[in-house]
Amino acid sequence: MADSSPQDYPTIIGPDANFKGELTFEKGMRIHGRMEGKITTTGRVHVAKEAKLQADVEAGSLLVEGEIHGSLVASDRIELKSSARYEGDLRANKLVVEEGAVFTGHVSVGPEAVKAGQPKVTVQVARQPGGAVPQPARVG
Amino acid sequence: MAIPLEPIADSPTGDDRAIIVCLHCGQSQPASRKALSVVCKFCHKSLRLEDLPIKDYQARRSVETCGIVTVEKKGQIVADRVLCGGMVIRGKVKATITSRGAVLVGPDAEIKGDVLAPSLAVGAGAILEGQYRIGYPTPPRPRPN
Numbered sequence: 001m002a003d004s005s006p007q008d009y010p011t012i013i014g015p016d017a018n019f020k021g022e023l024t025f026e027k028g029m030r031i032h033g034r035m036e037g038k039i040t041t042t043g044r045v046h047v048a049k050e051a052k053l054q055a056d057v058e059a060g061s062l063l064v065e066g067e068i069h070g071s072l073v074a075s076d077r078i079e080l081k082s083s084a085r086y087e088g089d090l091r092a093n094k095l096v097v098e099e100g101a102v103f104t105g106h107v108s109v110g111p112e113a114v115k116a117g118q119p120k121v122t123v124q125v126a127r128q129p130g131g132a133v134p135q136p137a138r139v140g
Numbered sequence: 141m142a143i144p145l146e147p148i149a150d151s152p153t154g155d156d157r158a159i160i161v162c163l164h165c166g167q168s169q170p171a172s173r174k175a176l177s178v179v180c181k182f183c184h185k186s187l188r189l190e191d192l193p194i195k196d197y198q199a200r201r202s203v204e205t206c207g208i209v210t211v212e213k214k215g216q217i218v219a220d221r222v223l224c225g226g227m228v229i230r231g232k233v234k235a236t237i238t239s240r241g242a243v244l245v246g247p248d249a250e251i252k253g254d255v256l257a258p259s260l261a262v263g264a265g266a267i268l269e270g271q272y273r274i275g276y277p278t279p280p281r282p283r284p285n
Contacts, residue, residue, distance in 0.1 A: 077264060094264040099242060101260070102275025110267035 008044065015050055031066070042075070049083050075114055160206050161240055162187060163223045192224075194231070208241070213248065227257075
């Protein structure tokens, strides 16, 4: 994956970059630098060897070679390469861990794990004084 | 036979003996390669040295061996804990796993429980649920007074 074309990862955070905040994109991103915050995408995220993340990541798939602190959620797969260092909770459809990867945290892997993490729609009915008909409120 | 199989240096019978690490106290000691079990000379607990293949359903309080536990495709372990020198899982395991060696998880495997191991390899498709601590040296358990 490291030899993939630039089209696969149109967004790149370079090795001298330091990013703080929320990041949303569609296709793919490669991170070589430091990042703090949140990443949301349906595409791919590649955390390169020299990258350091303190972030919650929600992505389609994730390839980790660097260091991450935070929660990872992938609708497809998470790959932890032998150089990966990871601390946090992990939820994915598929997990591939190479020998040598270091990680701690709660792991939830399988098709059910991703489904279980999706937000549930609940209906709250508030009781109103005076016998008025309560209006259901949708909470996402 | 079981894992750590480093021959003892400068020993006249080095080929016959191997260094084993106690599952309970973490102390290493020599043992015959042919031995199936020994008593740890530090904590005096019995240590099984042989590899353990699991080919069917097994419900036990604990599974302990210095060797490699292999759970085959049709194998299933339900236990409080699995203490082993290494583990290969192709079937189902519901237990807390503490391994002194690598844990290899096949693509059809299912693990429910915490895992503590120096290294882990997971095939895509495995189902995992639990607290994982991978890549750190396994700490020896404190000796009872």
